[in-house]
Amino acid sequence: MPATPDNQATQVGRDALVRLVRDEGSRVLATLARTTGSLEVAEDAVQDAVVKALEVWSRDGVPPQPRAWLTVAARNRAIDVLRREARRHGKETAAESLHLSAEALLPAPDVVADDLLRLLFTCCHPALALETQTALALRVLCGLSTAEVGRALLVPEATMAKRLTRARRKIAVAAIPYRTPNAAELPQRLRGVLATVYLLFNEGYNASAGDDLLRSQLTDEALRLARLLYVLLPGEASVTGLLALLLLQNSRQLARLDTHGEVVLLADQDRALWDAAAIAEGMTLLGVALRRTPTRPDLYATQAAVAACHALAGTWAETNWEAVVSWYDVLLTINDTPVVRLNRAVAVSERDGAQAGLDDLEAVGALPGYAALPAVRAELLYRLGRFEEAAAAYREALDLPGNRAQVRHLELRLARSEHKG
């Protein structure tokens, strides 16, 4: 069907409705998980309420208090489920207490915030595998369906359903607590939560070839979670740093692919396409995060500082490479990994020339299966006029997995090296 202005508007309305239902749904779920004491029951109930809401609201319009509507629908369903279970086990308690509980239909904002924070820490509990944490976060906190989570994380729906079921069961029988860690535990637990959110963002960022819209939307979901964390824990420098990092990275989203969906290198991007509002917000947050961590640099704030160097440069040539290399040096003191060393070598090649970068590549270390390493080597060899070696390195990069747009970019470069070689 051709997209007439009318059904475009309907589509926008539909998207906004889905967004609203998901946002409110995760809040209702967070509170219901506490009052029922079961994430599984709460999820089931909210899922049911969400389906009803989408049906009724798109027909009759959004009610004045959407969250109260969802809460009533979800709570009624939860009571049914709990009653049925109670009958099966000859118990009466849970459903009745829920029914009689004085819990307001619209809990105070700070109560909802506490509930969301609990839910976040439960989904990102270190007793769950990282892949399970990301899946749970998308399912429970972002409100994606199991099928959508599977597609977003490149896992077949049946496998994803099994993984989520296993996770819910572990949460229930191993009694993974539904609570916010105390002050002593918080730093370590928070690191885990931030790592999960960052992983989600990268999943989307590196897959933004447009092959699957849902995958690129992961960046939006990760940003939403980072923003939620920032609202819930405004005093945590690492949370502020992560939000700054995601905003600055994501500000380049529109410039990263050309009209044919090809990857555009940072050097060649049309900087007018960068999202100025996101950059401004990211810079402000970065300033706050850096001021809060004067002596102990933060992992995310430091990476955001690198991103800020790019955001501040009017052109690639105007980039302050001295500052970029310095920030990578700081990053190496807290997170010495081959990927950081690789990125530092790229910055060194810009500051001191291709040969200096190539020399630094020697010290990067092993990055098995990581196409960026041979791709960078190829690029530097090409710049040094060593076309045959460059072609070999491009081939090596092409043998490794990458998304379609990246692969096409490498193929173009390979053809050019072969032509000159």
Place this chain on the structure above:
Amino acid sequence: MPQYAALIYEAGDPDWSVLDTAEKQATMADYGAFGATAAAVMRGGAALYPTTTGTVVQVVGGKGGETVTSDGPFAETKEVLTGFYQFECADLDEAVAWAAQIPAAWTGKVEVRPIIDFGAGNS
């Protein structure tokens, strides 16, 4: 409250019935201290002789079949089960905190598994 088994795995199939080194004696003293500290949540536990003293039992052909016993299991490379505790705690975080105080967790591994309460109608 849920109960948990803290299953202790150690390398080298140690024999805790023989405290023939100062190191082993010190570790055993650590276990004594742990037992006292964890008394409130402790619901049981045992240390096991080495796997070389174990016997594997199989009934060939299923129920009522022939009982076949064999030596083993053979643990030459892997970490082996050397003992366990049973805790009753509010949640997994508490159980993990107790498990982290078991001396074997400092050198080997402790697996925390929830125990099924058949009386509670859990599936």
